[in-house]
Amino acid sequence: MDTLTLINRAHQGDKLARDKILIENTGLIWSIVRRFLNRGHEGEDLFQIGCIGMLKAIDRFDTEFDVAFSTYAVPMIAGEIRRFIRDDGIVKISRKIKENQMKIMHQREIYINEKKQEPTIEELEKVCNLTKEEIVMAMDASRNVESIDKEMYSKDSAYTLMDLAEDDTNIEETVLNKIMVQQLMDMLESKERKIINLRYFKNKTQSQVAKEMGMTQVQVSRLEKKILNSMRNEKST
Structure with a gap:
């Protein structure tokens, strides 16, 4: 049975x-x-996180995409591992809590896929073989110290930490955007086309694009989002 058939059945x-x-x-x-x-994490731990990324790729992959499943899955897996390494570095926690976190994350993905809803603490307690206290402690420890959606302010604009994030933290989104923009470049103005070309075809970061075009990284981030939203709207019409 081929992969696309399996995905449709999944x-x-x-x-x-x-x-x-x-x-x-x-x-x-x-x-x-x-x-x-060699970044301070066991290979088995990273493999478990990678499996979560693969399960997300399976659940989110649209068989109508003009792209191979493996091409879609790779950035999803890498992105999941990058987030784990990034978030794990914010606050140092014990190995036992990390193991509990991975067990909870894995069982949560399975539960959501089967039930189409978030599990309760009591339901996680049953499938993870952990106490309520252990589950709450692991979930509290996994929360980010600073929300990436928290608004920050400069002299003349507001932006979030997500606006400032480099593209490697959202490379799965980058792949989907790249598929889309290949067909819609002609509708852009010269400056917009250059930004999209540098970001999605030259694989440059927002900071590199900003330096090359004499802009700030925040300006590039906001303009890029505006362009992509416009292109999405154009594609949906």
């Missing part, structure tokens, strides 16, 4: 199909995990 609630895709792609997950070794 989207219809076939857990065995979902598990089969995961198992068949363990080599791909490990190939990505190896890029992040």
Whole structure:
């Protein structure tokens, strides 16, 4: 059975199909995990996080995309691992709590896929074989110190921490945007086309684009979002 057929069956609630895709792609997950070794985390820990990224890729992949599933899955897996490493570095917590966090994350993904809703503490308690106190402690420890959506202010504008994030924290979004913009470049003005070309085809960061075009990184971020929103609206009409 080919991958697209398995994905369609997984989207219809076939857990065995979902598990089969995961198992068949363990080599791909490990190939990505190896890029992040020697950063203070065990390979097995990163593999578990990579599996979560793969499950998200399975659940979110649209078989109508004109792109191979592996091409879509790679940035999803890498992005999940990057977020884990980034967030884990904010506050140092014990290995036991980290293990509990990964167990909770894994079981939460399974529950949401099957039930289409968030599990309660009591439901997590049953499937994770943890006490309520252990679950609450692990979930509290995993919260970011600073929300990426918290607004910050400069002299003449407001922006969030997400506005300032480099593209490697959202590379799965980058892949989807790149697929879209390939067909819509002609509608852009010269300056807009240059920004999109540098960002999505030259693979430059927002900071690099800002330096090249004599703008601030925040200005590039905001203009890029405006362009992409306009292109999405154009594609949906």
